[in-house]
Amino acid sequence: MIQLQRWQHLFRHSLSPLIPLEHTTLQQHRVALYIKRDDLLHPSISGNKWRKLKYVLRQALSEQAAGLLSFGGAWSNHLHALAAAGHTLGMPTVGIVRGEPEYAANPTLSDAQGWGMQLAFVDRQTYRRRHHADFLAELRRRYPGFYLIPEGGSCELALPGVAELWQELPACDQLILPVASGGTLAGLLSARPEHTHLTGYAVLKGKDWLARTVQQLYAPAESDNGWRLRLNHHGGGYAKCSVEDRSAITALSTALGIPLEPIYSGKAMLGLFRDIEAGCYPPDSRLIFLHTGGLQSARSQVS
Template identity: 45%
Template sequence: MTSLHPRLRALESSFGLSTLSPIVDPILSGLRIQLWIKRDDLLHPVISGNKWRKLKYLLNDALVDGADTLVSMGGAYSNHLHALAFAGNSLGLKTIGYVRGERPNVINPTLRDLILWGMELRFVSRSDYRQLRAFKSGTMPDLQANQCWLPEGGASASALRGVAEIMDEIPIRYDHMLVACGTGTTLAGLISAAPAHCRVTGISALKGADFLKDDVKRLLSPNRFYTHWQILQDYHFGGFAKSSPELKQFMRQFYASHAIALEPVYTGKLLFAVFDLLEKGYFKPGQRIVVLHTGGLQGARH
């Protein structure tokens, strides 16, 4: 077990607890199915959910190696850059973010936060952004000796390690775990640590996400053969960060019934998918389901 750098340990000590909340709903009792939500959104008001899980050991590696600058990439609404900017500011590290697309005329709330927390924003064309995606941890050219490169979404073995810790925090036996998918990094971390009897399902927030399957496979250990997972691609609502009146109404009803906030980019689509699958008879009577709330509620501002 790796000892955390003192600065990182101090930051983590300020976090809340990620609880396991049971969901009570007529459709569940009618099907004799039990559903829990792993409340990683409660970890921290900014670095919540899978953002912290993926960053934890990447940040630790950077601090141990003596880096003073974190460099990464994301879109204009990126939860990853949002969490990285706050974490860097909290840890006394400089941050640089390559942002997909031209600098907008009006700065959105996410970008305003990045600037507030001291992140240097570098807007790049979509073609240049695609080229940046090719660089894995530590491989970006022209990095200075004191800089640490983190790939999009934190996709790396260190990120998987942080995500895998979630499994140690679930004290019940369960048959299914479901999670929203962006880069597939969180899904890969869950697959790597899931019990053999558990099926892990990713709900893609992106349209045309066939490539995610290969990305997940590349992240997983080549020495093991994983068969207990899948990615469902029918709940993107038109594409990444796209929404619809139906999704927004579902999110309002879910909050009214369970007092758990969702956002339309990831977790809203995830819970919509879960209840749609319940209605379609996807889960068997008597099964237990855990849904991972990955936080990112800042996405509800857009």
């Protein structure tokens, strides 16, 4: 009962602001752009992580799980958010981390450990088995009663929490967002208004597999013509960003007055502006950009 009350408090309705943006590029191409500041939803469980974890954690509580276990890299926004949520709910957490134990001292994992998360480091070959039944069975034996959550929190139960975002948005022509594991895009597609299209900017080398991942999470996406993926703005791959692109993101962040990082929302926003300049969005378009949070991971970019 106490944990459920904590869950209700943690996920009480918290409306993030919608802000109009001004920029000479927008004026020149007659594009109206707004930003949904989901990075402001919660101080520790930021953006899409707050929305994706909402009903996943309620299910874990309903099953009286002994704890929560999930997967991520050394700067994972998901593990950071899960550790904070577990601490708030009074549930033990375990993070299976891709990388070496020396990463444990970085700001992301230091926060997670401060919230009580137990870290288990694995090499890349082992991490690739995170979807394999035998590896998951091994983890269940090692952590009996723990509720296993996929990397990034992207699973069927994540979709309804993300879909609730539509209740907070005005009419627009397109909703723009960064895409990594595909769960946020799938959740938005599950309740997409007929008049609004979705454009996802892949922040990693997505190719065909990223669209398949979205379709696996939400099967009707395969026959839905109201969405697309922009696959040429990943900057070389996940968490990769050239000096030139990093400088462009910083300049864009300053000009817009919005905090952006070079991994998720910054990379997607830069891609969007380049597409606007290339004429990919018709004049008089009304766009909303979803800031999915993840600013804590930008601490990895500090030299």
